[in-house]
Amino acid sequence: MTDKTDFKKTFDAYRAPRTGFRVVDVPDLRYLMLDGHGDPNTSPAFAEAVETLYPVAYTLKFASKRELGRDYVVPPLEGLWWADDPTAFTTARDKSRWDWTLMIMVPDWIDRSMVTAAVERAGARNRPARLDEVRLETLSEGRCVQTLHVGSFDDEADVLARLHHEFVPGHGLRMAGKHHEIYLSDFRKVAPGRRRTILRQPVTSAT
Template identity: 40%
Template sequence: MNKLDLAKAYKAYYTAPTKPELVVFEPISYVTIVGKGDPDGATFANATEALYTVAYGVKGHYKKLEKDFTVAKLEGQWWVDGDPRTALEVPREEWHWKLLIRIPTYVSAEIVEKARTTAMAKKKELKVISDVGYESLNEGTCVQMLHVGPYATEPETLARMEQFIEDNQLRYCGLHHEIYLSDPRKIEPAKMKTILRYPVEAVEVVIG
């Protein structure tokens, strides 16, 4: 039985150069969970565990159908509500996030719900499992770039992306999106790799 590896099947999604580039994506399905708080805190850790628990439950269901797949890399969308400051200027406790794990196109919302219900019964102490769901995102045209190094130095990469967006008469039209290619528990910060991505659209030019 062949196992689907999303990272190999969708190389354009899971790779990026060390300079800004424009890419276009079709709608993509994920298991997701939304929360708020410090990414080093218990709320974030519990949300991550809940998301993986459901993702592996979905995988187990399809493995029995001989449609097995490798659970994909963790991703995150980040934002701050009603605050003109950048995320790094806001206390981490005020950060909002949506954690995502991409799933194959053949995975249905019904099976995600079944996996969630099963996980809730098995891990009753992890109540946040109830917040995991199925979602399709259509980010369309995006600017992306590979960030190499610790998360704390991301502003340097984001500054290059912002300049690229300005130079190409684009503007942001979606949430800051990250794909975590490295496991921070297994690699030193200087070598970590993270894809940074932003949905964009063309700036309307008014003539006359």
Template identity: 40%
Template sequence: MDKVDYKKAFKELYQPGTVPTAIEVPQMNFIQVDGHGDPNEPDGEYQQAVEILYALSYTIKMSLKKEESIGYFEYVVPPLEGFWEIEDNEDYDVNKKSKFVWTSMIRQPEFVDEAVFKIALELTRRKKPQMLLEKARFVSFTEGLCVQCMHLGSYDDEPATLEKMRKFIETNGMVFDLSEERKHHEIYLSDPRKGTPSSRKTILRYPVKRI
């Protein structure tokens, strides 16, 4: 059986164009870690969160292959994602990195549930006892109606793409629907450790509602 590659199997979620589009985002499973502050800080809270997410994700992928009872299937670990906002409910501003409040996350395959997540926690804890695995949690949620667009280039240049999305939303009878449950969402298709900022591909996704 071929590996499930979510980026290819769900192109509408992971391969949008550079023109904004509306999309209904279905229910999905994630492992999440919350945090605060500049994601570029070396060895900072964000970098630690990413390490936790990948450690747990690869434990599930590599260590549970023989667990037939859970319905395991071969797959490619999906890309890193994140929810972003600014503390004190200020408008989102890429220049206020120290005030970022974020939730970093990686999608999990359908066979992962709370029980599988707990197994992964225990297995990872044995290998990497220094990791703060208590920060991680398993969640399943439906994002619903959103507008998304592919952003090409540096993260600091996102405002130009966000402005395109804002105009699309206004001209198509929708408004932003940001709340504690629905936030500015980014999906990272490029490894920031490789290549140049100008070559990065990032999906920007905003929750909306029709008016």
């Protein structure tokens, strides 16, 4: 029996303080990705993206264990979020204006051919709606600031406002990439008040 890697326990970039903010250097990482637009609570594309990414991710996990002898816990769902006007996240919270990319990390020992095979295998029965849109892409974020938010997604605004308007400028930084959320809790199963979400913001020096 091989050891099973759990990235939520071993990967430093999945650690964040519940109070305050942490600066972390995130390495380049590869993800299964799907894009969309609009309110995640009502957008059919959002639900279809979740329902597509997980079957591919689990098919890939089983292939890794079977073919490479390397087992792992499927990493958490993650999301990149952005809008033409950043206040759509902090003050207005107008979800209809949000763009997003949902993602699940792919371990570095898995090559592209295995991902391609997993996508094909995931469509063999009960084919997910957006399977043809799944892509493998490298995300380069580098220096980031992050914190652990416990609670409803709708309660993130105050935390993000402190991050954007206090911590980042107060430490000689400026925002340099898309808002990033890591869902340590499965929001399909965990009550809103108990959800654990890492909020991440890529940054660069302001000078």
